[in-house]
Amino acid sequence: MESYNKFLAENVLTEDKVITYRFLSRTLQVHVNTAKQMLYEFHRSQNAKRPGAVHATYLVYGTKKATSAPSESQNGTDGDIEMTSSAPEVESLADVVPASTLCLVSEEQLKDNLADYEEVTSIHVYSIAPHPTKDMALLVDAANQVLSLNASDEGKNLASITNPRVRRRERQGVALKAAAASAAAAVKPQAKPAFSNVKEESKPTQPVQETVAKALSSGLTKKPASSLKRGGNSGIMQAFSKAATKPTKVNKEAEAATPSSEDSSLQPMSDDGEDDDEMSQPKPRAGPGFRTKRQREEELRQMMEEDDEEEEAQEKEETPEEEPMEEEEPPAPEPVKEEEAEVVTTSANGRRRGKRRIMRKKQIMDDQGYLVTIQEPGWESFSEDEAPPPTKPKTTSAAPPAQASKPKKAGPKGQGNIMSFFSKK
Amino acid sequence: MVTLDEIAGTGLLQKPSDTPIESLERPGSDYKSLDTFALPNDRQYKQQFADIYFLRLTKIRPAVEEIATAAWQDTELGGETATKVDRVLDVRQGQLCWVVGTVYMDMPLKPSVLEDVSKDRWISAPTTSDHYYDGAGGESVMLEDDSGRVRLVGSVLKDYFLVTGCIIAVMGTENSNGEFEAIDLKFADLPPQPGRWSLSKPPQKPKVKNEDVEMTDSSRPQPSKKIAIVSGLEFSGTDTSYAMELNLLLEFLLGEALDPAAQSELSQISRLIIAGNSIAKPSEHDPATDKKVLKKYGYDSSSYNPLPSQLLDTFLSSLLPSMPITLLPGVQDPANVSYPQQPIHAAMFPNARTYTAAPPAPGQGQAAALEPGWLDAVTNPWEGEVEGWRVLGTGGQNLDDICRYVDSEDRLGMMEAMCRWRCSAPTAPDTLWSYPFQDDEPFVMKDCPHLYFVGCQPEFGTKVIESPQGQMVRLVLIPSFATTKEIVLIDTETLDVSKVKITA
Numbered sequence: 001m002e003s004y005n006k007f008l009a010e011n012v013l014t015e016d017k018v019i020t021y022r023f024l025s026r027t028l029q030v031h032v033n034t035a036k037q038m039l040y041e042f043h044r045s046q047n048a049k050r051p052g053a054v055h056a057t058y059l060v061y062g063t064k065k066a067t068s069a070p071s072e073s074q075n076g077t078d079g080d081i082e083m084t085s086s087a088p089e090v091e092s093l094a095d096v097v098p099a100s101t102l103c104l105v106s107e108e109q110l111k112d113n114l115a116d117y118e119e120v121t122s123i124h125v126y127s128i129a130p131h132p133t134k135d136m137a138l139l140v141d142a143a144n145q146v147l148s149l150n151a152s153d154e155g156k157n158l159a160s161i162t163n164p165r166v167r168r169r170e171r172q173g174v175a176l177k178a179a180a181a182s183a184a185a186a187v188k189p190q191a192k193p194a195f196s197n198v199k200e201e202s203k204p205t206q207p208v209q210e211t212v213a214k215a216l217s218s219g220l221t222k223k224p225a226s227s228l229k230r231g232g233n234s235g236i237m238q239a240f241s242k243a244a245t246k247p248t249k250v251n252k253e254a255e256a257a258t259p260s261s262e263d264s265s266l267q268p269m270s271d272d273g274e275d276d277d278e279m280s281q282p283k284p285r286a287g288p289g290f291r292t293k294r295q296r297e298e299e300l301r302q303m304m305e306e307d308d309e310e311e312e313a314q315e316k317e318e319t320p321e322e323e324p325m326e327e328e329e330p331p332a333p334e335p336v337k338e339e340e341a342e343v344v345t346t347s348a349n350g351r352r353r354g355k356r357r358i359m360r361k362k363q364i365m366d367d368q369g370y371l372v373t374i375q376e377p378g379w380e381s382f383s384e385d386e387a388p389p390p391t392k393p394k395t396t397s398a399a400p401p402a403q404a405s406k407p408k409k410a411g412p413k414g415q416g417n418i419m420s421f422f423s424k425k
Numbered sequence: 426m427v428t429l430d431e432i433a434g435t436g437l438l439q440k441p442s443d444t445p446i447e448s449l450e451r452p453g454s455d456y457k458s459l460d461t462f463a464l465p466n467d468r469q470y471k472q473q474f475a476d477i478y479f480l481r482l483t484k485i486r487p488a489v490e491e492i493a494t495a496a497w498q499d500t501e502l503g504g505e506t507a508t509k510v511d512r513v514l515d516v517r518q519g520q521l522c523w524v525v526g527t528v529y530m531d532m533p534l535k536p537s538v539l540e541d542v543s544k545d546r547w548i549s550a551p552t553t554s555d556h557y558y559d560g561a562g563g564e565s566v567m568l569e570d571d572s573g574r575v576r577l578v579g580s581v582l583k584d585y586f587l588v589t590g591c592i593i594a595v596m597g598t599e600n601s602n603g604e605f606e607a608i609d610l611k612f613a614d615l616p617p618q619p620g621r622w623s624l625s626k627p628p629q630k631p632k633v634k635n636e637d638v639e640m641t642d643s644s645r646p647q648p649s650k651k652i653a654i655v656s657g658l659e660f661s662g663t664d665t666s667y668a669m670e671l672n673l674l675l676e677f678l679l680g681e682a683l684d685p686a687a688q689s690e691l692s693q694i695s696r697l698i699i700a701g702n703s704i705a706k707p708s709e710h711d712p713a714t715d716k717k718v719l720k721k722y723g724y725d726s727s728s729y730n731p732l733p734s735q736l737l738d739t740f741l742s743s744l745l746p747s748m749p750i751t752l753l754p755g756v757q758d759p760a761n762v763s764y765p766q767q768p769i770h771a772a773m774f775p776n777a778r779t780y781t782a783a784p785p786a787p788g789q790g791q792a793a794a795l796e797p798g799w800l801d802a803v804t805n806p807w808e809g810e811v812e813g814w815r816v817l818g819t820g821g822q823n824l825d826d827i828c829r830y831v832d833s834e835d836r837l838g839m840m841e842a843m844c845r846w847r848c849s850a851p852t853a854p855d856t857l858w859s860y861p862f863q864d865d866e867p868f869v870m871k872d873c874p875h876l877y878f879v880g881c882q883p884e885f886g887t888k889v890i891e892s893p894q895g896q897m898v899r900l901v902l903i904p905s906f907a908t909t910k911e912i913v914l915i916d917t918e919t920l921d922v923s924k925v926k927i928t929a
Contacts, residue, residue, distance in 0.1 A: 004441075022681060032681045033688075037441035059673070061683050062427070095888050097922045102677055104669065104929040114427040122687040124437035136929035140668045147739065161680035161692040163451040163747050167799045168779045 004028055004038040005045075008128070012054055013046075018129040018142035026149045039125040055132045056107045057139065062120035064101045106133045353383040436684045449680065449688055452650050454695040454749050455812050457625045458797045461867050462765035462804040464860055472861045474854045478590070480866035482527050482570060485592040485847050488613040489525050493594035496611055497523050500596065507596055512572040516599050523596035526568040526575075530589045530830055533563040535856060556829045557856070568595055568605065575599070579607035586842040588830040590851035613847045615892035618873035622813035649918035650695045652811055653678060656755065656821070656880030657905025660740065661705035662732035669929040670910045675740060677927065679747050694914065695812075697748050700880025700903050701755020701805060701820025703769075704733045734759070734773050741777035745800055753805045755820035755881050760805070763858035764822060764850055765867065768802035806849050808874070812917035817874035821881035821903075823850040826857040840879060840900045841890045844870065874898060876920060878913075881905050885913065887922045 007028060011017045025035035039056070046053040104126055105113045114120065127133075127142055360378040363371055490509075500507040505521040513526050535557040558564055566577040566587055577595060587593070594611040621627075658671065676682040680691045707730070741750060754760035754769050761767055771778035782798030803809070805820040827839045830852070843849055850868040853859035873892075878901040886902040899920045904911045910927045 022676065025681075031446045033437060033446055033685060034441050036437045036684075037439060040438050041440045059682055061687055095922070097885075097887060097924055099923065100925045102673060102682070102925060102927045104673060111428075117427045120427045122436065122684040124682075124684060126682075136669050137665060139929070140665060140672060143669070143672045161449045161451055161688065161747055163749075165451075165453050166746055166749075166780075167796075169781065169783050169798075 004030075005042060008038070008042045009046075012042075012128055012130055016130050018127055018133070018139065020127040020139070020142050020146070021125065022143070022146045023149075026146055036124040039128050043125060043128050054128045054130060056128045057126045057133050057136070058105055058107065058110050059122075059124055059126040060103045060105060060110075060113060060117065060120055061100060061122040063098070063118045064116050065118050104136050104139070106136075108132060353381065355379045355381045436686075446685070449692040451692050451747060452695050453628070454650075454652075455625055455628060455810075456696060456749065456751075456797060456801075457810040458751070458801055458803055459624075459808045459810070460804075461808040462806050464765065464767055468860065470861060472863050474859075474861045476863045477854055477859070477861065477866055478527055479571060480862065480864075481590070481848065481869055482525075482592055484866060484869045485613050486525050488616070488847065489592055489594045489611060492614060493523055493525065493596070493611045497596050497609070502608070513568060513570045513575050514573040516575060516605065518599045518601065518603075521596070521598050523594055524568065524570075525592065525594045526570040528587050528589060528591050528593055529567040529569050529574065529855075530557075530587065531565045531567060532557040532830070533559040533561075556832070558830065558832055560832070568593070576604045577607050578604045581607050581610060585610055586827070586831050586833070586839055588827050588852050589855040590853070591842075591846040591848060593846075612842075612845045614845050615890075615894070615896050615898065616847050616870045616873045618875070618896040618898075619815055621875070623815070624810045625813060627813055648690070648693050649916050650812060651693050651914045651916055652696045652698060653694050653912055653914050654698045654700055654818075654878055654880075654901070654903050655906050655912040656700035656882075656903040657702040657907050658699065658737070658740070659702055659705035659757070659905070659907035660733045660736040662707075662730040662736075664705060667907055667910065670906070670927045671736075671740065673927050673929060674906070674912065675743055677925070678744055694748065695917070696751065697744065698751045698753070698811075698818065698878075700753050700818055700878060702757045702881045702905065702907075703737050703752070703755070704758055705907070706757045738774040738776050741774055741800060742780075745777055745780045749799045750801070751807070751809070752800065752802045753807050753818060753820050753880065754802075755805065756822050756825075758820075763860055764806070764853050765860065766805040766820065768804055771802065774800070806868075808872075811876075814875040814917070814920065815872055816876045816878070817849060817870070818876075818878045819849065819880065821879050822857060823852070824879045824882070824902075826850075826852045829856070836879075836882060836902055837886045837888050837900055840877060840902070841888075844873070844877065844890065844898055844900075876901070876915065878903050884909060885911055885924055887913075 004024065008019060008024070011019055019039070021032060021035040021039055024030070024038060025032045028035070028038075030038070043054050043056045100121070101117075103113060127139060129142075133139060356379070358378055358380045359375050361373055362376055363373050366372050494509070497507045500521075502521050507521045507523055510516050510522045510524045513524055516522060516524055566582055567574045568577050569575075577597075578600075579597060592613060595605065595607045596609045596611075597605055597607040600606050655674070659667075660671070673682065677691065678694065678697060680688045683691065741752075744750065752769060754766040756762075758766075758769055759773055760769050771781045774781075777800050780799040781802065782796070805818075806823065807816075807818050809816050823843070824836060824839060827843070828836065831839065833839075843851065847870045848868050849870055850857055850859070853868060854861065873896050875897070876899045880903040882902040882904055884902065885904040886900075888900055890898050890900060899915075899922070901913060901915070901922055903913055906912060911924050912927070914923045914925060915921070916923075
């Protein structure tokens with residue numbers, strides 16, 4: 001309890017600071033009313049030792065004398081208050097209402113100030129400082145010190161009035177990120193084929209979203225499969241699908257794959273997402289990890305073009321591919337954003353928001369005064385209503401499953417899909 | 426007169442003691458926000474403004490006619506009985522008659538669209554003059570409806586506030602100049618007033634009732650709740666002259682300042698309503714507004730000062746854990762300019778927005794928001810029900826614009842006139858910029874409020890008006906905090922008003 005004396009002595013006397021009751025309360029974790037008393041006591045004891053050592057400002061709350069009222073009511077009893085507060089000082093049109101005044105005064109002016117009051121309901125020390133406070137506006141900085149302490153959590157016990165009914169919207173941030181991650185993962189399968197195949201590129205974004213929605217729910221595998229078909233001649237595509245197939249290849253055959261593409265459950269789906277996720281990683285130019293990976297894939301692609309045999313490629317790739325995958329998982333979302341056709345940042349309440357990439361036409365006047373129309377890529381934010389109902393279970397548990405499903409990636413079913421596709425070919 | 430000796434050593438002016446401090450709890454706020462003034466999201470601005478006048482006249486005419494009929498039914502003047510004329514153009518010279526129409530004021534300094542067009546000014550600037558009358562008597566008052574327009578003359582016009590857009594009934598005759606000599610005017614008077622708790626259910630308080638019956642004096646009556654209304658906080662990036670007052674206001678509302686007795690009084694404040702102008706106008710000296718030709722792509726911190734909205738956000742998010750807030754936009758706030766202003770977007774408050782209501786799910790539409798947000802950003806004007814009372818509030822533009830028509834400082838009288846006209850923004854869309862409504866005219870007061878407040882006013886004022894049917898409306902002018910440092914507290918049982926002045 002006596003620690004406040006030390007604290008105040010250090011801060012006020014030694015460090016020349018202005019300390020308000022709120023700051024003291026927050027720092028020492030005491031109730032604001034106790035802090036006010038501490039300030040008073042410190043002020044009293046210090047000035048008893050050495051007059052003028054510390055200077056206080058007081059917060060006075062009460063009823064002031066009506067300005068026009070004659071000052072004959074010197075004794076300030078209750079009866080006088082009512083009479084003067086109803087004094088006809090205001091024009092007859094408006095009602096006269098009781099007015100209270102909250103006033104911050106320095107101790108030098110306290111006496112004069114109090115004389116203006118009919119009744120003081122409340123008075124306490126607002127702050128103490130080593131020097132007299134001339135301009136109250138300068139106290140702002142002292143008062144704002146409170147903000148620097150994170151008063152959000154602890155403040156509740158210290159403030160005197162609580163409100164049990166306070167409602168906050170539950171933070172969607174966490175769910176958001178998870179949703180975004182999963183959505184992003186799901187988006188990639190679409191974005192990717194679109195990139196590798198020119199025909200795909202012209203596809204309007206609307207279908208993409210629909211498929212994203214589907215992908216999010218469960219029927220994901222179909223779409224990638226079909227686009228794979230179209231983009232089948234893409235080297236990278238092949239390389240990757242093979243890379244993905246690799247673990248499966250050991251014992252799972254193509255036959256297992258076909259059914260799984262129909263009823264792939266959540267896990268295989270996220271498997272796909274992950275795989276594709278990694279597929280799109282070569283694109284981002286940033287990050288050393290990606291660069292090496294890209295080179296690796298380039299190699300791989302060339303290899304694939306030379307050689308039609310899958311086994312070789314897979315074996316070659318087995319060691320390099322597996323490890324970086326694990327490492328690069330965390331940084332993946334960020335660079336991915338630059339490349340995707342769209343980024344879904346929110347999918348809550350069945351409403352999806354995000355940004356999508358579009359080409360904008362822009363007319364500019366060049367230095368010779370000609371109008372030049374250029375096309376430049378840009379981002380456009382969108383938000384739309386259509387959203388898959390099954391998204392919800394996904395969003396709630398998205399983050400953990402996404403991680404959890406990682407080890408299962410090598411699971412037979414998901415791998416089987418792509419495998420089957422290739423074997424059909 | 427209070428002397429230092431009297432108060433020394435009492436209350437908080439003593440050594441800290443170990444007495445446990447009881448924690449105070451704020452009462453709940455019964456609150457329902459109406460979306461009377463909400464605009465559709467896909468609104469268009471292609472349509473004409475004439476529909477507003479037509480709708481307003483159609484809506485208010487029956488009430489005016491009823492009152493006029495009652496008053497002038499058998500009025501005889503010089504052996505002639507007053508007759509009702511349906512259209513302004515049907516007025517015959519020399520015939521004593523009465524007619525209902527919309528007032529149009531032609532004033533020398535009033536901005537005019539036709540003038541703008543004729544001078545080839547296509548971008549109209551906000552009005553700069555603080556009044557439209559010129560003092561030389563250049564004004565003329567017209568009465569118009571969809572058929573035509575007639576000029577009103579007569580000394581009786583001086584006895585009433587008249588502005589463009591209000592609906593009146595006039596009795597008189599047309600003189601040889603084609604002017605209508607008005608003998609008497611009638612307004613619609615106060616609209617029907619819903620009872621208290623018409624939209625929400627009163628809180629169940631069986632306990633209090635029992636105690637009242639059985640042991641009246643043993644239980645102290647529950648102190649009635651209060652709502653605080655403030656306007657013109659004007660958080661500024663450059664002007665810090667009232668920053669300390671703002672701080673004290675926050676501490677006052679939070680109940681951190683003052684002593685336990687005062688704190689328990691303050692804990693009865695169940696809601697804060699901010700009636701406009703939370704953010705200051707950028708000053709001329711603000712470096713942010715200096716025209717620098719230096720062009721920079723994207724966010725330029727030298728041309729934009731985010732401090733005001735940050736300060737507002739800090740203020741709101743500090744206060745919200747303790748108190749729900751209703752936030753009306755004002756003329757300076759980051760909302761649309763034209764009436765009705767739509768809610769300030771939650772993106773302005775990165776910290777406080779977690780207290781706002783969740784955006785409506787797409788399938789449910791706007792009406793489906795079950796409960797209003799703890800921080801409720803609403804329209805201006807705004808209509809709602811607080812503690813069972815119907816409340817109508819505005820950010821002040823409607824009243825400020827009426828003041829430009831009338832050479833008077835009686836703002837309460839103008840507020841009263843608005844209620845009696847049954848129109849909360851009569852001068853829209855003539856001089857008060859407004860959305861071109863087509864299907865509905867929300868400024869017509871369908872229901873009479875119990876409490877009508879107008880924010881951002883030069884000084885405080887309040888009075889109660891009554892209608893012949895016994896309806897009572899509490900009118901309150903909310904002063905701008907930045908200039909007066911005053912906030913208004915309203916008792917939710919009696920609608921009594923008190924104010925608190927904060928000085929530093």
